[in-house]
Amino acid sequence: MSGSTGTWRSTTSHWGAYRARTTEAGELEIAPHPLDANPSPLLGNVAGSVRHATRVRAPxxxxxxxxxxxxxxxxxxxxxxxxxxxxxxxxxxxxxxxxxxxxxxxxxxxxxxxxxxxxxxxxxxxxxxxxxxxxxxxxxxxxGTYSHGTSTVLLPHVLGDAATVLYRADTWDTIARHTDLVVAFGGLALKNVSVTPGGTTGHATATALHALAGSGVELAVVTPLGSDVPAAPNARWLPVAPASDVALMLGLAHTLLTENLHDSTFLDSHCTGFDTVAEYLLGSDGTVKGAEWAAERCGLPADEIRTLARRMASGRTLVTVSWSLQRTRHGEQPVWAGVLLAAMLGQIGLPGGGFGHGYGSIGHVGEDGPLLPLPTLPQxxxxxxxxxxxxxxxxxxxxxxxxxxxxxxxxxxxxxxxxxxxxxxxxxxxxxxxxxxxxxxxxxxxxxxxxxxxxxxxxxxxxxxxxxxxxxxxxxxxxxxxxxxxxxxxxxxxxxxxxxxxxxxxxxxxxxxxxxxxxxxxxxxxxxxxxxxxxxxxxxxxxxxxxxxxxxxxxxxxLPAEREHPTPFAEFRADPERTPLNTPSGRVELFSPAVAGFGYADCPGHPTWLEPESDEDHPLWLIANQPGTRLHGQGDVGATSQGAKIGGREPITLHPADAAERGVGEGDVVRVFTDRGACLAGARLDDGLRRGVVVLATGAWFAPVEDPRRPGGTLCAHGNPNVLIADVPTSRLAQGCAAQHTRVQVERFDGPLPAVDSLRPPPIATA
Incomplete structure (x- = not known):
């Protein structure tokens, strides 16, 4: 085996650096990197995948x-x-x-x-x-990308570029030293930080999040899923309804405006278009976006919304939006509304304040490694x-x-x-x-x-x-x-x-x-x-x-450590005349004449509430999030991923009350369906999510068969949620991926279980 039998050899992966060797018996052994205090569980997929029966043997x-x-x-x-x-x-x-x-x-x-x-x-x-x-x-x-393709189109219109936000975020250390409150729309899911493009030698986010409690930093985590909330004493769960984050953001913005908690000086000197947005918040379209209005849509009490707005204005606040929220229909809006909140607080460009994007979405956001160029193959x-x-x-x-x-x-x-x-x-x-x-x-x-x-x-x-x-x-x-x-x-x-x-x-x-x-x-x-x-x-x-x-x-x-980690937009904050943003105005564009001029009804010229889909025949909100047991579909045949299956199917999480209404028990195989298709999944019950919400992670290898309940329809026997989700873009602006949410129905499946053929090779002949 390349002369490596018994010798640990270094390597890395998108889920982290590790060591590997082969035993005298030819078995592959994997060990985490010695410097990694939080090694990814995805390492457990490696040994079982590299010689799996589904490997392609020949052209x-x-x-x-x-x-x-x-x-x-x-x-x-x-x-x-x-x-x-x-x-x-x-x-x-x-x-x-x-x-x-x-x-x-x-x-x-x-x-x-x-x-x-x-x-x-x-x-x-x-x-x-x-x-x-x-x-x-x-x-x-x-x-663009499936991960944040919406943001990379929108943010240049609003902040002048996307890379600064996506790749040069404040570190967790900066947040610990300067921040009073982090408001995390879309959650801070620790399962996501296993992964970084190109890998990481030490997964530091989990340790950093727990350390924030000792620094006095509060976490307000806005998500329908309790699993997206770090298990830390400083973390508070705000269990909003899916697709309602923009309503909550606008309700917070309305409170900041009407209680005169907004930073009018910063809005005048560093932003354009706030007057238009303020009129919208106050009802220029006939609807006031107040806390009561927001409460009806997001499910949080109006008093709690007002209290959160006041807390945000009382100290250094980081408003961060997960990538998941821009992977939805009208996904431009939560990103733009997050920038609006940060601008109204007047903290863009301050260490540990302002706007963040991707904390808890991927491993490198918040890490303190150097921002150095890396070796690259010329294309x-x-x-x-x-x-x-x-x-x-x-x-x-x-x-x-x-x-x-x-x-x-x-x-x-x-x-x-x-x-x-x-x-x-x-x-x-x-x-x-x-x-x-x-x-x-x-x-x-x-x-x-x-x-x-x-x-x-x-x-x-x-x-x-x-x-x-x-x-x-x-x-x-x-x-x-x-x-x-x-x-x-x-x-x-x-x-x-x-x-x-x-x-x-x-x-x-x-x-x-x-x-x-x-x-x-x-x-x-x-x-x-x-x-x-x-x-x-x-x-x-x-x-x-x-x-x-x-x-x-x-x-x-x-790699050599950086002497300092500059805060995004710090130079712009210090002198917007000398270092303007790369927007037409040189300022933060809370209203964009360019976007408004495109005339897109599904993406107006400022942060806007656009009603999410409604479907009485499919009353449950499905959240198709990233798996904690593999990277996308990579490693689905490995031990960690296979060990999480239920009845050989991808697990789907339901609230016990929703499951009881459907006669579904723990471990039952269920049929999840929309008008587009269906899939089978294994039921897991958990009261740590909102009623009316189910969770089915992406990445189960697609195993299509004819749907026995719908002749001619496609059913994935393995549990891939993408068979359920409409192929529609976020909007005409970004044409981004809108795969995070859809409406579904769930029923117990009592028929004969079809085989999961994706876990074995297709029929192969020899020439």
Whole structure:
């Protein structure tokens, strides 16, 4: 096993750095990094996943595509695959890339490849693929993320940029020293902070949140779910109704305004548009947004809303909004309303005050690691200007040539003939999976690199087996991480798997681009090259890192600590004339003439209450949150994830009273359904959530069968909530993902239980 038997080797992952080794018996052992006081439970999935039966063993081609060539793909996700040689597979991929670009142009190639394939800086699959496609003439790209794609479009209109808010947040240490009150809309779920893109050497958020109590910082946590509230004596749960956060925010803002608790000086000097918002709060549309009005919608008493507003105005307050709230219909509004509250308090730019976004949503927000550049594989330039918002992939495939709005522009979906997906799984991220299956029938060809037989691989034409992180070498480090990690190879590649660099090198050579793609370097030579360039940049800024050989032998290097962690917008606060924001006014735009001018009814020009969906036939609010047992769908076949299943299905949490009304008991298998589809899940009862709310985490591998209660309908036998959720955007402004909420009904399922076929390979033949 690469000479690593019995020797602990360093590596990292999106859920943290760790050590790995193989025993004399060939078993894989995993141990947390010695510096990690709160190692992620997701480490428990690693050993059982890397050699699971669902690993892709060899290049495979869908039978219908192999027999009949490119064309409509009604058989995707249904037909058997035929294993072929690497030469055959690479010839087919290169030939199809060449055919599509010659016959339809490079715009017909979709290389979005959105995903979390690897924590490595070199074997970052998306970067590898984009590098090749750029050399081949370009491709239609995707823009934004499923995680915070709404905010990245909205925040530039309001604060001038999104990166400052998303990536340069005040640290927990700054909050402990300066903050009196944190008001966390959307919760502070500790399960989410296991994960950071690129990994983290030590998970510090859990410790930091508990330490806040000793610093006297209060936490007011606004969420329907008690599980989103840290178990700390300083944390108070405000159990609001789903999709009501904006109503609460506006009720708080109205109290600040009418009780003269707002900072009019800051609003005049650093903001524009407050007069328009104030008129709206006072009822310019015929409705006063007072505490009583808010109470009717969010479920908190009006007196409690007024008391919270007064407490917010009495000291240093951080208003933070989770990413989950902008992953909903009209998801722009809670973010904008959060900025409104922070501006009315006059604390934007103060340490530990103002507006935060993503605390409790992901691990790096609040961490105190340095904000240093990291080694990056150059991707080159994409000469194709066409793109789609990342969450509109099904629309683009189903409706080529259709026009749509995006951030003030009228765009047109390109005619996508070839989908090349590597390192990602849209059947995890996307909504209305029955619709996505229809969309995946439309392209001529779908090519996928995958480690396992995920739903995306099963809906492809050509599947190329990729190595996992433990089967190759790389460099690892994440945002705000404290270390760079040498990711040593621990295992030999599984069966006939190759790393993505080797796969794409083979394609590049067949297109006459081999030398330009590789620049003559092996993977190890690329690691040394990227590390060396990065080391030189650090030296220019006064930091001396060890040479590559020393670093590789040591297994890691601690990054130099920053002398200080500047508070976002501090310079703007100090002098808005000299350091204006990158908005048209140079100020915080509480009313945006630009957004108002777009004329979008679903995203007006200032924070606005827009009624959430109502559905008498589906009375329960489903919250489809991130799982605590895996990263999205990664590791679903591992021990931690499988150990949480109930009856072999993903667990769904119900309030005991809601369960009793439906004759559902602990451990029962239930059918969860909407008009779009249904899924089976295992019931878990918990009174730590609001009545009328159920929780079903994302990421169970999609296992579609015909719904026995609805002939012709799709049922996921495993419990993937995305089969339930409408494929609609947040608004015409951001076209963001709105996957967090939907209305559902739940009933006990007493029929024969269908098998979860996603946990075994599809039918495979040998050529």
């Amino acid at each position: 495979a081609v869908r039978r219908g595509w192999l027999d009949h060539g490119p064309g409509r793909g009604e058989g995707r996700g249904r037909e058997e695959f035929v294993e072929v040689s690497w030469d055959t597979a690479l010839d087919l991929v290169a030939g199809e890339l060449d055919r599509v670009r010659r016959e339809h142009g490079n715009e017909a190639i979709f290389g979005g490849s959105y995903g979390w394939g690897s924590a490595g800086r070199f074997h970052h699959t998306q970067s590898q693929l984009h590098r090749l496609l750029n050399l081949a003439g370009g491709y239609t790209a995707s823009r 080159g330039h994409n000469p194709v200007p066409a793109f789609i918002p990342v969450a509109r992939i099904a629309d683009a495939l189903l409706h080529p040539g259709r026009s749509y709005d995006f951030d003030g522009a009228a765009l047109t979906y390109p005619d996508l003939r070839l989908v090349y997906w590597a390192g990602g799984n849209p059947f995890h991220h996307h909504q209305d999976l029955a619709r996505l299956r229809r969309a995946f029938e439309r392209p001529d060809t779908v090519v996928v690199h995958e480690t396992h037989w995920t739903a995306t691989a099963r809906h492809a034409d050509i599947v190329l087996p990729a190595t996992t992180t433990l089967e190759r070498e790389d460099l690892g480090s994440g945002r705000r991480d404290t270390h760079v990690i040498a990711m040593h190879r621990v295992l030999e590649p599984f069966a006939d798997a190759r790393d993505d660099y080797a796969i794409l090198t083979g394609v590049a050579e067949r297109l006459g681009l081999g030398q330009r793609f590789t620049e003559g370097r092996t993977p190890r030579e690329w690691l040394a090259h990227l590390y060396g360039e990065w080391r030189d940049r650090l030296a220019d800024s006064g930091h001396e890192a060890p040479d590559f050989d020393r670093f590789w032998a040591d297994g890691e290097w601690r």
